[in-house]
Amino acid sequence: MPKELKLPVLGMPDVDEVTRTLVKEIRERNTRYSQDLLHKCYENILYDYNRQWITFDTRLGQFRPKRTAKWVPKPSTNKFSAVMRPLISQLAGTDPVLQYAPISEEPADLATANVASRIIEIARQEVNVARLRPRLARWVGLTGNGWLVNGYDNDIRYGQVPEQYEQCVACGTTMMADDIEGEGGCPTCKAEGQESPGFQPAFDEQGAPVMGQRPRGAMFSELATIFEMEYDHEADSFEDSLYALRMRSRDREWAKTRFSMSEQELDAAGSQPLSPVVQQRYLQSLAFISPLSYQTYLSKPFRENRILVADLWIDPTVENPNGFYAIMIGDNIVYKGPYKYNAPDAAPDQPRVMRTLTHFGYQIAAGRVAYRTPADDLTGMQKTRNELESIYKLHSRRGANSIVWIPDGSNISKLAGEEGIVIRYSAMSQIPPPRREPGLESPRFIREWIELIDASMEIVAGSVDVLRGDAPAGLEAYAALQALEAKAIQAMAESRSLWSVAWAEWSRQVLGIFKQYALDEREIALKGESGAWSIEKFKSADMRGGVRVIPDLVSQPPSSPVAKRAGLEQAQRMGLYNPMDPQERYRGLQIIGVPELMQDLDLDTRAAAIENDQFYDIFVRMLEGEPPAVNPEVDNDIVHYGTHRRFWLSDKGRALGPIGQAALAGHMAQHKFNIQQQIMAQAAAPAPGQAAGKATGGGPSAEKTVKSEAGAASQPARANDMGKPKGKRASQLSEIRGEQNSPQ
Numbered sequence: 162m163p164k165e166l167k168l169p170v171l172g173m174p175d176v177d178e179v180t181r182t183l184v185k186e187i188r189e190r191n192t193r194y195s196q197d198l199l200h201k202c203y204e205n206i207l208y209d210y211n212r213q214w215i216t217f218d219t220r221l222g223q224f225r226p227k228r229t230a231k232w233v234p235k236p237s238t239n240k241f242s243a244v245m246r247p248l249i250s251q252l253a254g255t256d257p258v259l260q261y262a263p264i265s266e267e268p269a270d271l272a273t274a275n276v277a278s279r280i281i282e283i284a285r286q287e288v289n290v291a292r293l294r295p296r297l298a299r300w301v302g303l304t305g306n307g308w309l310v311n312g313y314d315n316d317i318r319y320g321q322v323p324e325q326y327e328q329c330v331a332c333g334t335t336m337m338a339d340d341i342e343g344e345g346g347c348p349t350c351k352a353e354g355q356e357s358p359g360f361q362p363a364f365d366e367q368g369a370p371v372m373g374q375r376p377r378g379a380m381f382s383e384l385a386t387i388f389e390m391e392y393d394h395e396a397d398s399f400e401d402s403l404y405a406l407r408m409r410s411r412d413r414e415w416a417k418t419r420f421s422m423s424e425q426e427l428d429a430a431g432s433q434p435l436s437p438v439v440q441q442r443y444l445q446s447l448a449f450i451s452p453l454s455y456q457t458y459l460s461k462p463f464r465e466n467r468i469l470v471a472d473l474w475i476d477p478t479v480e481n482p483n484g485f486y487a488i489m490i491g492d493n494i495v496y497k498g499p500y501k502y503n504a505p506d507a508a509p510d511q512p513r514v515m516r517t518l519t520h521f522g523y524q525i526a527a528g529r530v531a532y533r534t535p536a537d538d539l540t541g542m543q544k545t546r547n548e549l550e551s552i553y554k555l556h557s558r559r560g561a562n563s564i565v566w567i568p569d570g571s572n573i574s575k576l577a578g579e580e581g582i583v584i585r586y587s588a589m590s591q592i593p594p595p596r597r598e599p600g601l602e603s604p605r606f607i608r609e610w611i612e613l614i615d616a617s618m619e620i621v622a623g624s625v626d627v628l629r630g631d632a633p634a635g636l637e638a639y640a641a642l643q644a645l646e647a648k649a650i651q652a653m654a655e656s657r658s659l660w661s662v663a664w665a666e667w668s669r670q671v672l673g674i675f676k677q678y679a680l681d682e683r684e685i686a687l688k689g690e691s692g693a694w695s696i697e698k699f700k701s702a703d704m705r706g707g708v709r710v711i712p713d714l715v716s717q718p719p720s721s722p723v724a725k726r727a728g729l730e731q732a733q734r735m736g737l738y739n740p741m742d743p744q745e746r747y748r749g750l751q752i753i754g755v756p757e758l759m760q761d762l763d764l765d766t767r768a769a770a771i772e773n774d775q776f777y778d779i780f781v782r783m784l785e786g787e788p789p790a791v792n793p794e795v796d797n798d799i800v801h802y803g804t805h806r807r808f809w810l811s812d813k814g815r816a817l818g819p820i821g822q823a824a825l826a827g828h829m830a831q832h833k834f835n836i837q838q839q840i841m842a843q844a845a846a847p848a849p850g851q852a853a854g855k856a857t858g859g860g861p862s863a864e865k866t867v868k869s870e871a872g873a874a875s876q877p878a879r880a881n882d883m884g885k886p887k888g889k890r891a892s893q894l895s896e897i898r899g900e901q902n903s904p905q
Contacts, residue, residue, distance in 0.1 A: 166404075169487070169497075170480040177494045180487050184471050187406050191391045198531055200224075202304040202387050203443045205536040209245065209303055210450060213237040213547055223442075234554045240615055241543040244622045245302055245536055251653055252298035257661035258713035259668055264506055269706030273505075277672060277708045280699055283683045284671040288382040300386055301521050301660075305534035308385035310407065310472075311517040311670050312502070313378055313678040315339070316419075321374040322681055328363035328371075331355065335363045337375055377681055380674055382667070385409075385518075388444035392530060399520040399530050407472040408441060416468055420488075420495040430468045430491025441469075474500075474516050483514050505672040506709045517674065519667040523656045532659070535622045542621070546614045553607045568593055623653060658714055665712035676704040693774070765797040769804035772828075777813050780821030788824045791831040798839070802832040 166186060169179040200217060207215060207224065214235045216227045229235065261277035263270035285291075293309070300307040326335040329347040336347070347357035363371040389409050393402040416422050416430070468490055475485040483499035500514035507513040522532030675683075679701040688694050729749055733740060740749060772789040779786050791801075808814045809825060817825060 168404075168475055168478065168480070169485060171485060171497065171499065176497065180473065180489065180494055180497065181492060183404075184406060184473055184489055187391050187404065188408065191394065194394055195531075196222075199388065199443060201537060202306075204540055205303045205534070206447065207450070208239075208241045208536075208540050208543055211237055211239045211242070212450065213239075213241070213543060234551050234558075235547070236550045236554055237547050238550060239543075240546060240618060241536070241539050244539060244618045248535065248622060248653065248656075249298050249302035252301060252656065252660055253295040255657060255660060257664045259661075259665055260711040260713055262709045262711055264508070264707035264709055267706060270708065271706070273704045273706035273708045276699060276703050277710075279685055279697060280672065280675055280683075280704065281668050283685050283699060284380055284668075284675060286685075287380045287683070288671075290382070293382060293384060296384055297521060300384070301523050301532075302534060303536050304387045305523045305526075305532040305537070306387045306390075307521040308390055308407075309519040309521070309667055310383045310385050311519065311667065311674060312381055313674050314381045315376040315378040317376055319379040320377045322377045323372050324375045326363040326371040326373050327360040329360055330358050332357070335371060336360075337373055339375060378678065380671060380679075382671075386444065387531065388441070394530055396530055399518075402530065403476055403478075405474045405516065405518055409470050409472075410441070410445070410467045411470045413466050413468055416470070416490050416495075420490065422490065422493070422495070426491070426493055427468065430493065474518065476516060477514060484516065501677075502670070502673050503677055505669060505676050505704070506707050508707060509705065515670060515673060517670045519663055519670060521663040522659050525655065525659070538621050539618055542614050542618050546611055549607050549611050549614070553603055553611075556603050556607075661712040661714055665710045669710040672704065672708060672710070676701050762797075762800060765800040766804055768796070769801040770808075772801070773805065773808040773813070776808075776817060776821060776825055776828075780817045780824070781813070788828065791828065791835070793835055796832070796835075798832040798835040802829055802836065805829050805832070 166183060167179055169176045169183060173179070204215070204217070204224065207213070214227045214229075214237065215224045217223070218225050259278075259281070261274045263274040288311075297307045297309070324337060327338055327341060328335050329350065332347060332349045332353075334347055334349045336344075341347070341360060344351075347360070350357040365371055385407055389407050391406040391408070392399055393404065396402040399405070413427050417427060422430075471489040473485070473487045473489070475481065477484045477500075481499065485497070486500055487497040488495050500516065502515055502517050503512040504515045523534045524532055526533040679699075682698045682700045685697050685699070686694050687697060775786065775789050778784040779788060791798075805825060805828065809822070809829075814822070814825070
């Protein structure tokens with residue numbers, strides 16, 4: 162029976178030894194339990210690499226090339242990767258809608274919720290989410306799992322900022338604030354067996370502050386794969402697992418500069434094999450495998466300039482109420498301590514520590530923590546497809562070749578053109594002439610079988626045409642496209658929901674890190690409608706309150722361009738979209754992908770936004786100037802009116818005050834008057850057809866245009882006129898109907 166895991170306790174004398182034992186036990190125990198899962202994940206990645214003619218050797222415990230005769234072709238048309246591509250692209254291109262709610266009605270909580278969305282944008286830029294998201298989507302699509310390890314890094318490469326030294330009140334020792342926190346107080350007083358009463362800002366003899374430099378630091382998010390993470394596989398979820406362990410290899414210089422390890426310690430850490438367990442061998446081999454390589458995962462157990470690093474997290478227990486975190490390089494425990502980060506949705510006087518690991522998944526697998534993916538089902542189909550294609554290609558080489566019969570004595574030694582199978586035989590009677598027989602046609606059922614597998618793979622993955630941005634041939638009706646879009650969304654509903662929930666958890670953790678460690682100002686650039694850029698600055702002091710992050714799982718708009726265009730068409734039919742409105746028409750052109758047809762609208766919107774800025778400068782910032790006037794020769798009144806109205810409803814518009822709002826209302830009234838004048842002028846103007854009729858004495862009659870019923874049938878617009886009375890009889894019927902319908 163497996164022995165019970167013994168958890169390390171901070172402050173105990175044997176904490177280092179217990180930590181080493183726990184890390185080794187987790188690695189060995191979990192590898193025995195989860196190696197089948199790791200084999201499958203590795204196989205999915207090999208198939209994506211187009212390494213598909215492989216088999217798993219149970220005796221060696223590794224993948225190897227599949228042994229076949231030399232003359233057997235090994236084609237591999239990578240349908241697997243083609244089917245998975247739209248699913249991965251959907252995740253990579255999905256930016257979930259998140260809501261930030263205060264934890265109470267306190268002003269600090271409300272203010273924190275208002276700035277949380279912009280702080281998240283700062284965090285996205287700082288950790289480079291644009292680069293992380295496609296890599297994470299690829300791992301989640303192929304293996305079903307991915308993690309983001311979040312934190313705050315005080316490395317010197319992020320720059321330094323000036324900071325005043327702190328001075329011990331008792332002994333006068335000067336230290337930086339970070340050093341005081343790391344030492345847990347004044348080390349000089351501790352060495353003398355005393356306890357420091359506290360610290361105060363340090364000044365020199367002339368009364369000037371004693372300044373130093375401290376690292377500025379930055380938030381980070383690192384991608385961790387299923388070949389790096391270990392956890393309790395039988396927990397209800399990753400968040401419920403008591404522990405988490407990450408195994409990875411790093412460069413020696415990283416450990417040397419980060420933890421000041423000596424060459425002897427690095428040599429001892431590097432002498433340990435990097436590949437003692439299967440997941441590390443798999444992960445190392447991926448850096449060198451290509452479709453043309455002959456090895457699968459024959460990675461070396463020892464690698465130059467690489468060492469094995471283990472990160473261990475243990476959630477709060479009675480013995481460790483603030484959690485336990487340790488870093489082990491080789492057999493050396495280089496860091497240990499409680500969790501450093503607190504949750505952002507806790508009250509300031511009741512901090513709650515959190516483990517900053519975010520688990521992303523594709524589909525829930527019942528009974529286990531690890532998620533699954535459609536790629537697990539597609540590898541078997543791709544294998545069968547490759548075998549059928551091999552049979553088809555082999556038949557083309559042999560059975561499809563023509564046969565040339567040459568009797569002996571025909572005096573033919575060489576044939577012109579490309580030869581197929583040449584058979585020489587002895588003629589029994591008179592020597593007949595040589596003849597050529599066509600080869601056999603390749604079996605049609607093999608092609609049909611391959612097409613059936615291709616269709617089945619798309620069904621299993623849920624990769625329909627509309628998800629790839631294509632409409633099926635001959636399908637234009639919105640209802641049909643909507644049904645296909647619903648089918649695609651249904652196939653990815655679970656994965657998109659898990660994706661949104663995971664990004665919400667990531668945002669919660671990042672907000673907690675920012676709230677605790679972002680002492681220096683962070684800047685975010687915002688571009689207004691006028692084209693002018695504004696810079697907003699935030700720091701941890703702006704997040705005094707608590708905030709919750711809630712994913713919006715309902716707002717899932719159509720994801721494919723085809724479905725968006727079909728939705729626009731349906732909205733126009735139902736009267737929900739007005740193409741006569743310039744701004745709505747511009748958004749419609751953006752949906753169908755041709756916004757360049759209305760480039761002037763950008764200029765009109767920017768001109769109106771500049772006027773909004775002028776109103777704000779005059780009535781809020783109290784700058785000198787006159788409110789802008791309406792120019793009917795240049796201004797697009799409809800665009801200006803809509804832009805001014807949005808400004809009126811914004812925070813800046815409400816800050817104008819009564820006088821400023823009155824001036825803006827008068828400006829908008831002039832635009833509205835011009836719009837009404839334009840509408841009246843258009844209504845009074847004759848239609849083009851009516852003007853032509855008056856000038857020519859009447860337009861062409863239906864009798865001259867439609868000569869016969871056959872001619873009417875060829876013109877659908879007039880097809881409904883067939884069978885109706887014409888000429889004098891039609892005039893009489895019109896008069897009778899007019900008398901009957903006239904009011905009494």
